[in-house]
Amino acid sequence: MKYINFFISYKKYFFSILFFLILSLSICTIVMNKINKKKILNQNIEEFVKIIDDFQKKEKYSLECKKNFFKKNKNIYGTLIGINLAKQLFFQKKYTESILIFKEILSYTKEENLKNLINLNLVKVYIKQKKFPLALKIINNVYDQSWINIFRKNKKNIPSYCKEKKM
Known part of the structure; x- marks a missing residue:
């Protein structure tokens, strides 16, 4: 009986902590995905710039x-x-x-x-x-x-x- 009363009294805290944990994990996933896309884009740009620089140097790529x-x-x-x-x-x-x-x-x-x-x-x-x-x-x-x-x-x-x- 005491255990049930304890759970009911702390039910709000438990769900609020669970909610913030899920929210923070979602935000971290979104941020990491954006960072990863930006990293891939920067690699593509660097490779593209390297190819263009080679063209400008008149070297055959x-x-x-x-x-x-x-x-x-x-x-x-x-x-x-x-x-x-x-x-x-x-x-x-x-x-x-x-x-x-x-x-x-x-x-x-x-x-x-x-x-x-x-x-x-x-x-x-x-x-x-x-x-x-x-x-x-x-x-x-x-x-x-x-x-x-x-x-x-x-x-x-x-x-x-x-x-x-x-x-």
């Missing part, structure tokens, strides 16, 4: 390092390195690898202007490979008024389109 960075980072830094990597592969005439990288960037990019820029580069690669139907398909799927004129300029480089226009 290996394709493998760029590919690894691109595969690890599905954010804006990875996207920028991916675009650079795809263009470098394009200039080396490795068109299929360049297309794969552009398509992978398109798969996770959400920003419309960046998607249109990637699609424009894809059109250029397809035209260089003489895969004109694929290039026309991308050009015809552009609905943003600010990009339509840019894509039309590339449409003039497609022989089948020029033949249809003359007839």
Whole structure:
């Protein structure tokens, strides 16, 4: 009987201590998660800055390092390195690898202007490979008024389109 009275009298204190313990653990978890995200972001920024510094020094940064960075980072830094990597592969005439990288960037990019820029580069690669139907398909799927004129300029480089226009 005394034990029950003791528990009832200290019930408020017990639950208030339990509540504050759970609250403090929740706050610690949130704070640690934010610190961890910030740490990862800072590592990505440092790696990105290192790559850019190497470019500025005119040292050739290996394709493998760029590919690894691109595969690890599905954010804006990875996207920028991916675009650079795809263009470098394009200039080396490795068109299929360049297309794969552009398509992978398109798969996770959400920003419309960046998607249109990637699609424009894809059109250029397809035209260089003489895969004109694929290039026309991308050009015809552009609905943003600010990009339509840019894509039309590339449409003039497609022989089948020029033949249809003359007839």
